[in-house]
Every structure is written in structure tokens, then in C-alpha cells.
Amino acid sequence: MDEESLRARERHQIEQILELDLEELLVEEVDELHDSSDDDRHATGRDYDGAGTSSGFTFNTCLASLHTYLGDVEDTHHRVAFLDGGAILNIPIFCLEGVVLFPQATLPLRVIESNFVAAIERALTQVDAPYTFGVVRAKMNHDNGRIKFSTVGTTAEIRQYRRLEDGSLNVVSRGQQRFRLKRRWFDADGVPFGEIQIIQEDLPLRAPRDALGDLAPYCSPQAFIPQYVSPSDTPHVKLDGDVGNESEANSDESFENGLSSTERRIHRSAIESCSGHEMTDESASSDDDKSDQFHSDPEDGDAGLTGSPLLGKQSWKGKRHINCWRNSNMNQLRRVSRTFWPFWVYRMYDSYCLAQRAADLWKQIVGTPSMDGLLKKPDLLSFCIASKIPVSESTRQELLEIDGISYRLRREIELLERVDLIQCRNCKTTIARRSDMLVMSSDGPLSAYVNPHGVVHDIMTFYRANGLALRGLAVREYSWFPGYAWTITNCATCETHMGWLFTVTNKRLKPRMFWGIRSSQVSDKAH
Numbered sequence: 001m002d003e004e005s006l007r008a009r010e011r012h013q014i015e016q017i018l019e020l021d022l023e024e025l026l027v028e029e030v031d032e033l034h035d036s037s038d039d040d041r042h043a044t045g046r047d048y049d050g051a052g053t054s055s056g057f058t059f060n061t062c063l064a065s066l067h068t069y070l071g072d073v074e075d076t077h078h079r080v081a082f083l084d085g086g087a088i089l090n091i092p093i094f095c096l097e098g099v100v101l102f103p104q105a106t107l108p109l110r111v112i113e114s115n116f117v118a119a120i121e122r123a124l125t126q127v128d129a130p131y132t133f134g135v136v137r138a139k140m141n142h143d144n145g146r147i148k149f150s151t152v153g154t155t156a157e158i159r160q161y162r163r164l165e166d167g168s169l170n171v172v173s174r175g176q177q178r179f180r181l182k183r184r185w186f187d188a189d190g191v192p193f194g195e196i197q198i199i200q201e202d203l204p205l206r207a208p209r210d211a212l213g214d215l216a217p218y219c220s221p222q223a224f225i226p227q228y229v230s231p232s233d234t235p236h237v238k239l240d241g242d243v244g245n246e247s248e249a250n251s252d253e254s255f256e257n258g259l260s261s262t263e264r265r266i267h268r269s270a271i272e273s274c275s276g277h278e279m280t281d282e283s284a285s286s287d288d289d290k291s292d293q294f295h296s297d298p299e300d301g302d303a304g305l306t307g308s309p310l311l312g313k314q315s316w317k318g319k320r321h322i323n324c325w326r327n328s329n330m331n332q333l334r335r336v337s338r339t340f341w342p343f344w345v346y347r348m349y350d351s352y353c354l355a356q357r358a359a360d361l362w363k364q365i366v367g368t369p370s371m372d373g374l375l376k377k378p379d380l381l382s383f384c385i386a387s388k389i390p391v392s393e394s395t396r397q398e399l400l401e402i403d404g405i406s407y408r409l410r411r412e413i414e415l416l417e418r419v420d421l422i423q424c425r426n427c428k429t430t431i432a433r434r435s436d437m438l439v440m441s442s443d444g445p446l447s448a449y450v451n452p453h454g455v456v457h458d459i460m461t462f463y464r465a466n467g468l469a470l471r472g473l474a475v476r477e478y479s480w481f482p483g484y485a486w487t488i489t490n491c492a493t494c495e496t497h498m499g500w501l502f503t504v505t506n507k508r509l510k511p512r513m514f515w516g517i518r519s520s521q522v523s524d525k526a527h
Contacts, residue, residue, distance in 0.1 A: 069482075088197045094116070097147075102154060109456065110452065112453070113454075115190040136153035178198075389412060391522070452478050465489075468498060483509045485504075498517055498518060499515060502514050
């Protein structure tokens, strides 16, 4: 099917939608509506350059992150200092269903109910933590109708707000610090409060500087590699007992003597297996500590071992170097772990190495926003990825509750590598694939938005989706994405509200359509 026929088919189907009368429930299958032109398929956000001007993509993604649908909001011009880890305080609490707030993430609110309006007013004037309230995830058990509240949440700082004529408030806040919810209650005025304890975040882990060193406590014939040097380069060569620093050897021997028999056996096995192989200590341990690499000299193609070094027979063939190893000092060949665990074990939990790997995966799979600026701050990078990764609400809460930067990064790497299918939480119908992701906000492929009724939704955006059905007509008012109208979409199988279809109202904008899927309705199962 060529491009022109696809466009004609899209126009015809959209015209049919607009002609439908507004009924209580109107469902129309749109499985094939997503098939758009090649330009739209390239507009996946992967080539986004920060200004929304990539090929086939003309929407300004900064507009979505500004939440312009809230109208003019005033900046508080107040920035809260971080609270000490372990501090206990009482602050207003917002329990939001289907929402997980992370540090550094943006949370918009439409505060309508009077007790929650009072909660914001208390937050603006409280002394202990001004402009601060807490956010915890609320989850309803559909079997018994009970609501369960998470015990780990995030403090939010009020950055902007606006009081409307009807007494409601529009608020834009930003996540700050994780906390543990110790208890919650309503005061005499019905304002929700909670006693929280700020979580003391750990420092980024780094492989110990001395985890890799020069060891020679154990020698074996297999590990011995003779050293060939030119007489002109080394005027005096000792053959007896001068292979390393004597104090170093003594230190190494004392290290081995301190090991148990089992540890000593594993340690010797590690030395034997590592001898003669390249051991590289990357910058995660130290920018200055790098092990030598061994390789053949391309200029000495016919150089070889022509004699026994013990007999002093050597053939130089008129060249300065005949050895096939560079820098083959015995100590350098024995750059192995000084600790019971091999060096690669430490690297598995090195926060900086994990941050680099996670950032590379993000760039490869998602694309934008770039994480390169946070490589030296693994703690912020781990929260940034957690707040934007397109996974289910339950998985996001799991990431929020993980204590430890390295553990959180390892889980995020696992999710980036494994998650492929986006499925309905109820019936497990496949809705989209990870490769269908579309970045429509400078905040990333998943962001929080609030509707006119004050309900907050974490939604992930895709340029293509399957198994969805439209409900009702397209609406232009209160659109989260300026220039697009929104239509409610349900799962075609179980009729669960999955999200919205956004169709362009400004012909100059691309993509012409995309889908917003609620993370709270996405299956927890990774595929």
C-alpha cells in the first residue's frame, strides 16, 4: 500500500470519527489507523536535537513539559534546601492513584477539593519545610475495593501555582527527596498529613583503587614469560631474584599468608588464570591507573624467540626490539586482584561504570533526553532514568523503593535490555512495542499530566499502537500537547481505559497522530 493511499485512508477514517454522534459509549476499531507515512515513522524522537526540528518532526516538545494547559502560573521564586537524611517531620500528604513521583521529576496538579487546597496553603506557609508536600502512590484493590498506600514516597517542592476564581489551584511541583511514610492522618480541618522520615541516600560506589595490583606471591612455570630487552636499552640486566621490588614481594607474601587455605587456593588459581592475559583497569577505578596492553609489534613481523635467555643466545637481526610483547615486565603481567574477589566483581557494582552502561543503553533504545550530562552523578542519573523509563506503575514504584544507587542502576539496565512488549494489564493484549516509542516531551517518553478533574496520569507516548478502540469524539480543549486534539481510547478486548489518541489540528505539525498510554494500565510482566 503506497503512501498516498495510506494518507487517504487516514483522512477518511478521521472524517468518519468526526461524523459520529456523541453517545454514552461509542467504540470503533482502529487497529490499522496507526499506519502512517514514512516521515511519521522516522519521527520517533531518536533524532531529536533539543528543538523539535528533526526530520519529519516539527512539534516543539518543550511545550508539553511546560504544561501550558494549566494557564498562566506564577513562579514561587523559592528553592528548598535539601533536608538532612534521617530527619523526621510532619508535612501535607497527597496520595495519588496511578502516580509514582521521583526526585527531579515534574508533577502538575489541579487541586479542586477544599481539603487539598488547604493542604497546599499549609505547605506554602509551614516553617519546617516551606513549599513542600509529600507524594505517595495509592493503589486500589479491585477485588475488595480497599486502597493500599506505599510506604516510600517523594517530597515535592511547589515551583509554580495559580489560584483560580472558583477557589481551585493549578500547581507545578518538582520531586526532591525520597522518604518513608511512618503514619498518616487527617487533622481537624480534614487536611491530610503524614509523618515522614527522609531517606539517607548512599554515595556512589567505586571500585577500590587498590583492588588491582602487582602480585607475585606464587610462581608457576606456565605463568613465566621471559623478558627480552636490547643491550642498548638496558645496560645491566640481573638474572637472579631481581624481577620485582623486594618489599612488594614481602607485602604480597604477607597478604597471602593472611588468607585461609580455601581463599589461598582460589587466589592462586586466579593468578594462574590471569597470567599472560591482558588486564585493563579502566577509569572507573582511577583515571591515572591503567594496565598495560600486550600485542605484537607490527614493525617486527619476523621477530621471534630465537634463543634461550638462560644461555644468553639472542638474535637481533639488526632491529632494536625483537620481543613480541611490549612492556612484558613480570609485575605488569601479574596485575590481578589484591582482594578475595576478582576485580570484575567490583566493576559489576561500580556506580560510575553502571551509569555509563545505562546511559549508553538509553541512547541506543530511547534516544532523548541525553543522559551524558549526568554520568558524573550516578545518583541523579538513576532517578532520571527511573522517572522516564516506559514501564508499568508497579515497576516504577519498585525502582523508587530500591535503596542503593548501583542496585537501582542494575535494575534499570535489566529493564532496558528486557522490556519489549507493552501489554494491557487486564487481558495481556499487546498494545505496542518498545521500538514504537515516541518522545513528545522534553521530559522524555513518559511524563505526568493532569486532566481538568484533577486526576493525574503518567503516560508513555507511541507513534504506533494496536488493539485499541476509540470512544467519543476528538476534543481540542485542555490538550496536553498544543496543536493536537485528544480522543479517549479503550482496550478493544477488555474495554479498559488505556489512554488517548492525539490527532493534529495544526496541519504544519508532525507527527500527525500518536498515542498516549497510561502506565497504570500496563502489565507488570516484562517481555
